[in-house]
Amino acid sequence: MESKRVAAEKAVEYIRDGMVVGLGTGSTTYWAIQKLGQKVKSGLSINAVATSINSENLAKELGIPLISISKIEEIDITIDGADEVDDEWNLIKGGGGALLREKIVASFSNELIIVVDESKKVNRLGKFPLPVELVKFGYEVTQKKISKLGCVTKLRIVDNKPFITDNGNYIVDCDFGNIDHPKDLHTAINMIPGVVDNGLFIKIATKVIVGYQDGSIVDL
Numbered sequence: 001m002e003s004k005r006v007a008a009e010k011a012v013e014y015i016r017d018g019m020v021v022g023l024g025t026g027s028t029t030y031w032a033i034q035k036l037g038q039k040v041k042s043g044l045s046i047n048a049v050a051t052s053i054n055s056e057n058l059a060k061e062l063g064i065p066l067i068s069i070s071k072i073e074e075i076d077i078t079i080d081g082a083d084e085v086d087d088e089w090n091l092i093k094g095g096g097g098a099l100l101r102e103k104i105v106a107s108f109s110n111e112l113i114i115v116v117d118e119s120k121k122v123n124r125l126g127k128f129p130l131p132v133e134l135v136k137f138g139y140e141v142t143q144k145k146i147s148k149l150g151c152v153t154k155l156r157i158v159d160n161k162p163f164i165t166d167n168g169n170y171i172v173d174c175d176f177g178n179i180d181h182p183k184d185l186h187t188a189i190n191m192i193p194g195v196v197d198n199g200l201f202i203k204i205a206t207k208v209i210v211g212y213q214d215g216s217i218v219d220l
């Protein structure tokens, strides 16, 4: 928890008055949103765009002003977590099921600061099964086509029911083992009809902040 908090709070130091800020999703970003809430209370003036209903609710509770993504043309800085970060800053995201909105928000952002604890830093992606969001219609066929790319797929189940994303879709978690060519895999998965998007984020991060259990951070 300490490692997540220190990384997330460091990222908030980059937020300035007047910025539009993207709020990521997850247990690491939680700390960034908390810190932003404190700063807003002390007079920081920002508008935020949330990447999930959870983050939106948290921002509302903390009094962080929210703006609709439809009302803006760009976001200055987005702070978000990741499930894995490799040496080239390719990411696996979507452990919390928010990958689609996160990717849309990231694509609007001038800067994407990724905040992680030390366990997320890897040489090669793939230990964490890759989340893929797919529409419900014909999902069994879509899932089979994804597995033909060389992975074991599992429909995400939460509370004995298929997990539903904020966009009303399913998630399939795909174990590919080591992912040697993330960019090619990203394209191949997204070519399959029925796939909405996958959790590979290819070189969109502009900064990675890693937090350690002893409270230290490495700001890359």
Ligand SMILES: O=C[C@H](O)[C@H](O)[C@H](O)COP(=O)(O)O
Pocket (backbone or CB within 6 Å): 024, 025, 026, 027, 028, 029, 080, 081, 082, 083, 092, 093, 094, 095, 096, 097, 098, 099, 102
């Ligand atoms: O869908 C969720 C997101 O991509 C999260 O940013 C990612 O799963 C990391 O979450 P956490 O900080 O809770 O490990």
